[in-house]
Amino acid sequence: MATILLIFEKLDPDEVVFRAHDTFFNDNVEFPHFAQETLNSFNANGSPQGSLSLKVNCIIMLLRNLNTEQGLCNGTRLKVTRLTPSKIQALIMGGDHDQEQTVIPKITLQSTDGGFVFKRKQFPVRDSS
Structure with missing residues (x-):
């Protein structure tokens, strides 16, 4: 029982976990038999994680150019001010x-390898705290 209490003490109630929505295709046919948990475990270089844990005031780094004129370029560091299921304010x-205040939306990123297409809808950021 003491071990369970120690685990709960370490959980951060302010942390929000965002899970990606992933799909896997071959010749435009989706493979529905892959569980989201399995697809979320795949992490390609430069792509956002399938499971992203964030909290207000954490520092994140943008992984894609979203709007270069507004300073939203690959590598831009941001401080999270608000989290919602569909956007990050930072x-x-x-x-x-x-x-400057900005909004980062979830976007769909796609990678292709050998005729297979992997699509991930997730925030294009990673935690850099």
Whole structure:
């Protein structure tokens, strides 16, 4: 019983876990027999994680160019100010747009290898705290 209490003490109630929605295709035919948990475990270089744990005030890094004119480029660091299921509100850290408020939406990213297509809908960020 004491072990269970120690585990619960370590859980962060402010942390929000976002799970990606993944699909896997071959010749435009979806493979429905893969469980989301299995697909979420695949992580390609430069793509967001299938399971992303974030909390307000954490520092994240953008993985894609979303709007270069507004300073939302690959590698931009942001400080999370609000989390919702469909968007992250954050402050840009550094550069010409330092301290500007912005919104990061979930986007669908696609990779192709040998005729297989893998699509992941997730926030294009990673935790860099």
